[in-house]
Amino acid sequence: MQLNNDFSMDEAENSPLITIIVRTKNRSVLLQEALQSICEQTYPKLEIIVVNDGGDDISEIICPFNQADINIIPLQFSKNLGRAKAANAGLDKAAGKYIAFLDDDDWLEPEHIRQLLELLENPLYAYCIAAYSSVRCIDQETGELIKLFNQPYNPATLKLENYVPIHAVLFHRRVIDSPVGCRFDEAFELFEDWDFWLQLQAYGSFIWNEKVTANYRVISGLSGEGVFSDESRSLKALHALVEKWRHKWSTPEIIEIIAHARLVNRLLEKTESLRFGLAQDKQQLALQLSAANQEIENIKSVLEKTESLRFGLAQDKQQLALQLSAANQELENIKEDKELLLNSLSWRMTKPLRALRGMLTENAKKIFILQQFVWLILIKAYQNKYLQPLIKLIPFNIKHNLKALFIPRIPERSLLKNSNKLKVSIIIPIYNHALHLKECIDSALGQSYDNLEVVLCDDSSTDPEVRKIIHQYVGRPKLNILYSDKNEGISAAQNRLLIASTGDLIAFLDCDDYLADNAIEIALNAWKKNTVYLHTGRINIDETGKEVNRISFEHLPRQDYFLENLDRMFATHLKIIHRDAFAKVGLFDPRFDSAQDYDMLMRIAFRFPTQAFIHIPDKLYFHRLHKKQTTLSRNQKQLADTQLIQKEARVRQGIRNKKFAHFISIIMLSYGKKEQTLEALISLKKTVNIPHEIILFDNGSAPKTVDFIKLHIEGHFDNLKVIYNDTNLGPAVGRREALQYASGDWFIIFDNDEIAEPGWLEELLVRASSDENIGAVCCKVIFPDESLQFSGGEINYLDDELVRLDLYDKGKNAYDLETAQFRECDWCPIGATLFTVNPAEFLHDGYPNVFEDACVSMALKKAGKRLVNSPGSWVWHEHLVYRKNIDMKERYVNDRYNPVKMLISLKSFYKENGLIIKDEYVWRENKLNSLSREEIIGLLSQDEAVKTL
Numbered sequence: 001m002q003l004n005n006d007f008s009m010d011e012a013e014n015s016p017l018i019t020i021i022v023r024t025k026n027r028s029v030l031l032q033e034a035l036q037s038i039c040e041q042t043y044p045k046l047e048i049i050v051v052n053d054g055g056d057d058i059s060e061i062i063c064p065f066n067q068a069d070i071n072i073i074p075l076q077f078s079k080n081l082g083r084a085k086a087a088n089a090g091l092d093k094a095a096g097k098y099i100a101f102l103d104d105d106d107w108l109e110p111e112h113i114r115q116l117l118e119l120l121e122n123p124l125y126a127y128c129i130a131a132y133s134s135v136r137c138i139d140q141e142t143g144e145l146i147k148l149f150n151q152p153y154n155p156a157t158l159k160l161e162n163y164v165p166i167h168a169v170l171f172h173r174r175v176i177d178s179p180v181g182c183r184f185d186e187a188f189e190l191f192e193d194w195d196f197w198l199q200l201q202a203y204g205s206f207i208w209n210e211k212v213t214a215n216y217r218v219i220s221g222l223s224g225e226g227v228f229s230d231e232s233r234s235l236k237a238l239h240a241l242v243e244k245w246r247h248k249w250s251t252p253e254i255i256e257i258i259a260h261a262r263l264v265n266r267l268l269e270k271t272e273s274l275r276f277g278l279a280q281d282k283q284q285l286a287l288q289l290s291a292a293n294q295e296i297e298n299i300k301s302v303l304e305k306t307e308s309l310r311f312g313l314a315q316d317k318q319q320l321a322l323q324l325s326a327a328n329q330e331l332e333n334i335k336e337d338k339e340l341l342l343n344s345l346s347w348r349m350t351k352p353l354r355a356l357r358g359m360l361t362e363n364a365k366k367i368f369i370l371q372q373f374v375w376l377i378l379i380k381a382y383q384n385k386y387l388q389p390l391i392k393l394i395p396f397n398i399k400h401n402l403k404a405l406f407i408p409r410i411p412e413r414s415l416l417k418n419s420n421k422l423k424v425s426i427i428i429p430i431y432n433h434a435l436h437l438k439e440c441i442d443s444a445l446g447q448s449y450d451n452l453e454v455v456l457c458d459d460s461s462t463d464p465e466v467r468k469i470i471h472q473y474v475g476r477p478k479l480n481i482l483y484s485d486k487n488e489g490i491s492a493a494q495n496r497l498l499i500a501s502t503g504d505l506i507a508f509l510d511c512d513d514y515l516a517d518n519a520i521e522i523a524l525n526a527w528k529k530n531t532v533y534l535h536t537g538r539i540n541i542d543e544t545g546k547e548v549n550r551i552s553f554e555h556l557p558r559q560d561y562f563l564e565n566l567d568r569m570f571a572t573h574l575k576i577i578h579r580d581a582f583a584k585v586g587l588f589d590p591r592f593d594s595a596q597d598y599d600m601l602m603r604i605a606f607r608f609p610t611q612a613f614i615h616i617p618d619k620l621y622f623h624r625l626h627k628k629q630t631t632l633s634r635n636q637k638q639l640a641d642t643q644l645i646q647k648e649a650r651v652r653q654g655i656r657n658k659k660f661a662h663f664i665s666i667i668m669l670s671y672g673k674k675e676q677t678l679e680a681l682i683s684l685k686k687t688v689n690i691p692h693e694i695i696l697f698d699n700g701s702a703p704k705t706v707d708f709i710k711l712h713i714e715g716h717f718d719n720l721k722v723i724y725n726d727t728n729l730g731p732a733v734g735r736r737e738a739l740q741y742a743s744g745d746w747f748i749i750f751d752n753d754e755i756a757e758p759g760w761l762e763e764l765l766v767r768a769s770s771d772e773n774i775g776a777v778c779c780k781v782i783f784p785d786e787s788l789q790f791s792g793g794e795i796n797y798l799d800d801e802l803v804r805l806d807l808y809d810k811g812k813n814a815y816d817l818e819t820a821q822f823r824e825c826d827w828c829p830i831g832a833t834l835f836t837v838n839p840a841e842f843l844h845d846g847y848p849n850v851f852e853d854a855c856v857s858m859a860l861k862k863a864g865k866r867l868v869n870s871p872g873s874w875v876w877h878e879h880l881v882y883r884k885n886i887d888m889k890e891r892y893v894n895d896r897y898n899p900v901k902m903l904i905s906l907k908s909f910y911k912e913n914g915l916i917i918k919d920e921y922v923w924r925e926n927k928l929n930s931l932s933r934e935e936i937i938g939l940l941s942q943d944e945a946v947k948t949l
Helices: 009-014 028-039 059-066 083-093 112-121 155-160 192-201 231-245 251-343 345-349 351-359 364-383 385-392 396-406 434-445 464-471 490-500 519-526 561-567 579-585 596-607 635-656 674-687 703-712 730-739 760-769 852-862 889-896 899-913 920-925 933-940
Strands: 018-024 046-053 071-077 098-101 128-139 145-149 169-172 205-218 424-430 452-458 479-483 505-508 533-541 547-551 575-578 613-624 664-670 692-699 720-725 746-749 754-756 774-782 788-790 793-797 802-807 833-835 866-877
Touching: 018 028, 018 083, 018 112, 028 046, 028 059, 046 083, 059 071, 071 083, 083 098, 083 192, 098 112, 112 128, 112 169, 112 205, 128 192, 145 205, 155 192, 155 251, 192 205, 192 231, 424 434, 424 490, 424 519, 434 452, 434 464, 452 464, 452 490, 479 490, 490 596, 505 519, 505 579, 519 533, 519 613, 533 596, 561 596, 561 635, 575 579, 575 596, 579 596, 579 866, 596 635, 635 760, 664 674, 664 730, 674 692, 674 703, 674 754, 692 703, 692 730, 703 720, 720 730, 730 852, 746 760, 760 774, 760 833, 760 866, 774 852, 793 852, 833 852, 852 866, 852 899, 899 920, 899 933
Parallel strands: 018 046, 018 098, 046 071, 128 205, 424 452, 424 505, 452 479, 533 613, 664 692, 664 746, 692 720, 774 866
Antiparallel strands: 098 169, 128 145, 128 169, 505 575, 533 547, 533 575, 746 833, 754 866, 774 788, 774 833, 793 802
């Protein structure tokens, strides 16, 4: 790797040596870019000292650069020294006449060293001890220019603020060789470079190169310790810097600093005055322009009004004609369905039951109790082996009607209460911190707001004093105590607390912090009907309880909570969040144990509008800062989590703005349910914005259904392709055939009786993108009565070869927070599920009506793929049990619940996986309960030709 220069050999030999010190730790890609920018310098005589501050071995990274005409000296430290010590270690090894610094996340332009050296070697500037260039700040994610450091040198200004990034400077080594040599102050964690410049300034002036020859990379959540650093840390560091230097500055120097500050203030006032004047002029010109534009628009409006009216009337006429045609068609269908229904055996047999149900329609509670009672009787009768011969004689469409009539429906959830009646759950995850725990719990229990509970969980603390303290509170009113057998981390502990809580609102309190005694009351006074997330100001205290500073974020605009918190999280302590928000977006993601609250905020801010957030500046939360606080000791993990959270947030934003890395094929089967098919497609039209296609495969529907599709669906939706098949191929083969027409690289199987809720797709795609090994992601599928159909599938092994296919959270209310957990799934029900590989190769005619989703899931698992759920992806299932007047209902039920076809599917699953599915309906309808295990295996092992149905 050769240096980029045009120096002759003699010039290079007689030129002074320049040492560049590079501090690095575990950022190999960035380090390579930094070293590459040094090797591309047009000045040739360089040595590089790479200070590896406690990171992994970098010998392989620096090896290619060591082969150039450049000397690289690696300094490896097993433990992290910190920024100042690492810099001093480099200075101790430096041999150059001049020295520069470059951190591993920044880079230099090729002329940087040459231009600064020419200034320092110029006799006109012999009084200068250092030269510095202008520096641009670049956003790592967008590549946009954020800030430009291009301020001329002024010694008073440098005492007021640090406007010189560390890699902007080239300085003479005599400042470190003098008896009182300059060194980085190792007591400083921040502003150590500013302190170093003040030391250099005592030896001479700086000279400024106005050209931009260096670049400062700003990485969200990390970079820019001196550019966009934390407010409280900055104040603390500034205090330490002033304390060190104020005794060293003479009275004239202090007067000079004050005079310069006044000058800056006057310039700011003049600038603000000028800005105000320009704004006034701009406003006047805007008013004049607006008036002129309005006149033009008025003229255009007169010209366009007639044409617009004509076009609108034509559109209305066309739409009314479609609606009238559809209504007439529906009326005819209802008449025919009614005649068929009234003449059917099942209708006549269930007449007394309908009459009984009709008597109770005005009392929902009685209906629910009666449904439960009758349902249990029917289930017991169905399971009774002595009644099996009689039950076998009942056609299964009549059984289905009985199921639809008496299956219990969850009563509707109560509406949102008034704010003064809202119950608040204060949840406290506990891990050690025994010294402060009692103060924390007492502050929660001592709240002036009455309608609350406190729920705490000891996440298996290692300090035995924690349990002793907790035991003192056993039996206290409004207190619920949980214990974990092993430490599972903050996300798992908070999720367990959320599930155990009963409040309408959830307030979060860390076990080493405490609340003002009226915190909840003040917060609830500000709560509004549409509020989802409330946050307050806080007081930071040290380990002894002494106040450090106060934080309120009142100066922030808070106009867009998603975009503003994407740059920096400010919606922090005290946080109170509506319970339903967790049900909608999911609980805490275990991946982000050191930044889980940030991830939750970004998901809520994406799903809910800014108007759902409230900030009150009252300092109601006392946040304790520790020297060894978890968020500090795990800074690298927190940084990585923060960057990933921001990346996923931007993916959500991109999907909303019609951008995504994959092209999506949505596969939908049609077999009856024509109106529901239309409703499903409308829901997709409203919620899917990214490039996609929809393949609607009609799987042998009746002519009336096909006519409806041709009249009201085909040609009415963008990106929709309709395929008609003359016969019913069954769900597995039907989907396989539909997938042959798909051109996407990711695939969503979406049933034609499902309705997508806004936000479902963003969460589904983000979940699928979180790990390249994910093969399928299923949604949270909900019935119209808010009871869950599933949030994923679980396989329960009854023995080595007998399994039961269960559904996670089946029957629970959609707002039950147990249903909002992130899960690994054993199998994914195929409706409303995304596949990152084409499932067509796993679908075949051995699954004529059931278990094809279990078949696909097992194949993906064998291929090493993960199956997961997406708790924030809500899809409503308008199942025929909840829907009246469905076309082809009897035909659909006959095919869907045909026990003979189900037995074929059972056989296929056994042959492919060596497992027997224990399904009560399939077993009873096919009389498998009376067979021994050997007889069942013999039956399932029989080779039968399976025809495409």
